[in-house]
Amino acid sequence: MVAGGASRQASVAAALAAVPAEFGIVLVHDAARALTPPELVEAVADAVRGGHGAVIPVLAVVDTIKQVDNSGVVVGTVDRSVLRAVQTPQGFRRDVLTSAHAAAVDDHTDDAGMAEKIGVPVHTVPGSEAAMKITRPFDLAVAELLF
Numbered sequence: 817m818v819a820g821g822a823s824r825q826a827s828v829a830a831a832l833a834a835v836p837a838e839f840g841i842v843l844v845h846d847a848a849r850a851l852t853p854p855e856l857v858e859a860v861a862d863a864v865r866g867g868h869g870a871v872i873p874v875l876a877v878v879d880t881i882k883q884v885d886n887s888g889v890v891v892g893t894v895d896r897s898v899l900r901a902v903q904t905p906q907g908f909r910r911d912v913l914t915s916a917h918a919a920a921v922d923d924h925t926d927d928a929g930m931a932e933k934i935g936v937p938v939h940t941v942p943g944s945e946a947a948m949k950i951t952r953p954f955d956l957a958v959a960e961l962l963f
């Protein structure tokens with residue numbers, strides 16, 4: 817158990833520093849994705865073992881996505897066919913994740929974003945709807961029904 821930091825990124829960095837040296841692969845997971853199936857964890861770990869330095873589970877975006885300005889007026893419609901909703905666990909070769917965190921200057925909402933910044937290709941595997949992030953009261957109600 818490691819004390820969290822002031823941000824997601826700081827918490828992951830603190831945890832990473834505490835991972836024993838013998839582990840060459842690190843998976844970062846959101847506790848909020850409490851219903852994540854073990855098969856998804858295995859799929860991510862397998863892809864890292866298979867040679868990918870950074871691996872994330874993704875789902876297609878099913879809603880139409882609009883860009884909106886500060887006054888709430890639509891600026892444009894984003895092509896959803898090129899978008900993916902990203903989940904955890906995100907898996908990394910340990911050296912990749914360590915380098916990504918060491919190089920990070922901005923705040924990132926996921927660890928793969930830091931790997932992207934240092935030029936590491938981020939491989940995707942199919943995500944799982946069960947790995948939903950329990951963020952809002954409605955999500956919790958759904959999770960309670962599913963559990």
Ligand SMILES: C[C@](O)(CO)[C@H](O)COP(=O)(O)O
Binds near residue numbers: 927
């Ligand atoms: C990592 C993540 O779950 C990918 O969707 C998400 O970015 C986490 O966001 P949070 O604001 O830290 O819950």
